[in-house]
Amino acid sequence: MTATHEDLVRELAAELPHWLPTQRWFAGKDRPVQAVHPVSWTTVTDGDPLLIHLVVEVEQGTRREPYQLLVGSRQAEIPDVASSAAIGVESGLTCYEASGDADLTAVLLDLIAQEETIGDLTFEKEPGAEVTGGLRAHPITTEQSNTSLVFGSQYILKLFRKLTPGLNKDLMLHRALREVGCQHIADPLGSITGVLDGEPTTIGMLQRFLPDAADGWVMATTSVRDLMADPALAPGEHGGDFSGEAYRLGKAVAQVHADLRAALGTEPADRDNLDATVDAMTERLDRVAAQVPELVPHVPGLRSAFEEIRSVPVPVEMQYVHGDLHLGQVLRTLNGWLLLDFEGEPAASIAERAALRSALRDVAGMLRSFDYAAQQLLVGQPADPLLTEAGMSWARHNRDAFCDGYAKIAGSDPRDSTALLRALELDKAVYEVSYEHANRPDWLVVPLASIERIMTEGS
Numbered sequence: 093m094t095a096t097h098e099d100l101v102r103e104l105a106a107e108l109p110h111w112l113p114t115q116r117w118f119a120g121k122d123r124p125v126q127a128v129h130p131v132s133w134t135t136v137t138d139g140d141p142l143l144i145h146l147v148v149e150v151e152q153g154t155r156r157e158p159y160q161l162l163v164g165s166r167q168a169e170i171p172d173v174a175s176s177a178a179i180g181v182e183s184g185l186t187c188y189e190a191s192g193d194a195d196l197t198a199v200l201l202d203l204i205a206q207e208e209t210i211g212d213l214t215f216e217k218e219p220g221a222e223v224t225g226g227l228r229a230h231p232i233t234t235e236q237s238n239t240s241l242v243f244g245s246q247y248i249l250k251l252f253r254k255l256t257p258g259l260n261k262d263l264m265l266h267r268a269l270r271e272v273g274c275q276h277i278a279d280p281l282g283s284i285t286g287v288l289d290g291e292p293t294t295i296g297m298l299q300r301f302l303p304d305a306a307d308g309w310v311m312a313t314t315s316v317r318d319l320m321a322d323p324a325l326a327p328g329e330h331g332g333d334f335s336g337e338a339y340r341l342g343k344a345v346a347q348v349h350a351d352l353r354a355a356l357g358t359e360p361a362d363r364d365n366l367d368a369t370v371d372a373m374t375e376r377l378d379r380v381a382a383q384v385p386e387l388v389p390h391v392p393g394l395r396s397a398f399e400e401i402r403s404v405p406v407p408v409e410m411q412y413v414h415g416d417l418h419l420g421q422v423l424r425t426l427n428g429w430l431l432l433d434f435e436g437e438p439a440a441s442i443a444e445r446a447a448l449r450s451a452l453r454d455v456a457g458m459l460r461s462f463d464y465a466a467q468q469l470l471v472g473q474p475a476d477p478l479l480t481e482a483g484m485s486w487a488r489h490n491r492d493a494f495c496d497g498y499a500k501i502a503g504s505d506p507r508d509s510t511a512l513l514r515a516l517e518l519d520k521a522v523y524e525v526s527y528e529h530a531n532r533p534d535w536l537v538v539p540l541a542s543i544e545r546i547m548t549e550g551s
């Protein structure tokens with residue numbers, strides 16, 4: 093690291109308070125950024141162009157959170173990357189977020205293939221994995237909280253944006269599932285580790301890329317669009333019926349839960365677990381309601397839905413779960429459904445992510461996602477009761493198919509745990525209110541409408 097780079101990083105940090113909120117992956121859009129402090133930086137490739145790996149701490153009131161950036165810099169003009177990638181001209185150099193610059197990112201795969209170490213950054217292959225370098229990358233453009241680079245058609249490297257000290261749960265669970273031969277994940281092939289708060293910290297995970305896979309969210313919303321083209325049809329009667337897939341997806345999720353139990357064990361649940369769950373749900377509700385006024389009218393009803401589960405029969409066992417399961421986290425391949433991204437909710441604390449939970453949490457997450465798929469096309473459109481009802485009947489039909497598939501493998505039907513599943517769905521919707529408020533304010537109406545509906549209809 094030269095003194096010039098240090099100056100460059102400090103000048104860059106001064107630009108970031110304005111630039112970060114323009115990035116899809118920045119999770120702090122709910123409040124202003126007061127300052128950005130460089131924490132560590134590593135020159136990955138020196139010269140022109142230059143690639144710097146940068147970790148910054150973002151200050152927002154009392155909140156301080158670490159994020160990673162890849163900073164590219166050139167003497168000449170910025171290459172053909174998204175204009176939103178431009179950060180500024182620092183120390184006479186044009187600086188930009190480099191994840192879209194294939195000339196620069198190719199080196200990351202090469203470093204993993206060669207198992208190199210640069211400063212605090214360690215690039216490794218998973219034991220027994222074969223990784224070949226020499227490929228160029230492009231970033232994927234789906235709705236994402238992190239940034240993923242696809243190398244050729246073989247590998248996908250996810251760079252975790254908001255960092256948590258320690259081994260990332262996504263990598264930890266992928267490793268455990270691979271050990272037990274789980275058929276519903278993309279194989280983990282490598283990782284990048286940095287240092288945060290003095291702890292080795294996962295900053296990237298390399299996986300096998302499935303070039304022919306279809307995204308569950310895209311498949312589901314395509315099916316909804318089909319039905320809305322002919323809204324008088326029943327959801328099982330139109331050509332794009334998704335329920336066969338929803339059923340197979342339910343089976344895959346139940347199998348992954350069984351594999352997680354086999355790999356990492358379980359703990360018996362007791363009434364204290366349920367009490368702690370209610371306390372956590374209520375605490376989250378109060379926190380989100382303090383930030384989002386639109387949630388306030390629902391608070392009393394939500395509180396009593398949560399209180400109801402103090403007296404339900406305890407779930408049989410607690411286990412590792414996916415933690416943020418939705419249709420954007422599942423891929424349909426030729427051989428069946430794969431689950432992605434076991435990191436848990438982006439906003440969850442380290443302790444929350446590490447906790448064992450009821451597998452019903454993931455079922456609730458996926459049920460919410462069917463609801464989202466049904467509503468999302470109508471966001472910003474004039475109200476149309478026929479289309480709204482078509483969406484709702486699509487959601488009911490596919491939620492049932494998913495639960496049927498889940499029950500087939502699990503041996504018990506999640507719908508039998510009525511009060512617990514309802515509370516978990518509502519808790520997830522409260523989380524979504526806070527997620528949309530901070531990330532996609534236009535979509536806030538989706539979880540709010542679901543809360544209204546679940547509270548009115550009772551399911």
Ligand SMILES: Nc1ncnc2c1ncn2[C@@H]1O[C@H](COP(=O)(O)OP(=O)(O)O)[C@@H](O)[C@H]1O
Nearest residue numbers: 234236237238278299300301302307420432433
């Ligand atoms: N192994 C893979 N093969 C093909 N596409 C993938 C793979 N892994 C991820 N994707 C695509 O990338 C998207 C985002 O990946 P994900 O791990 O969910 O990132 P994030 O944590 O940022 O949400 C997925 O929705 C999927 O479309």
Ligand SMILES: O=P(O)(O)O[C@H]1O[C@H](CO)[C@@H](O[C@H]2O[C@H](CO)[C@@H](O)[C@H](O)[C@H]2O)[C@H](O)[C@H]1O
Nearest residue numbers: 235236237416418419420437438460461464524
């Ligand atoms: O995939 P991520 O780990 O980044 O999850 C976050 O972003 C998701 C959106 O990309 C968000 O999911 C919500 O929107 C989805 C549609 O885009 C919908 O299918 C989900 O049901 C809904 O929760 C997720 O909550 C958030 O953690």
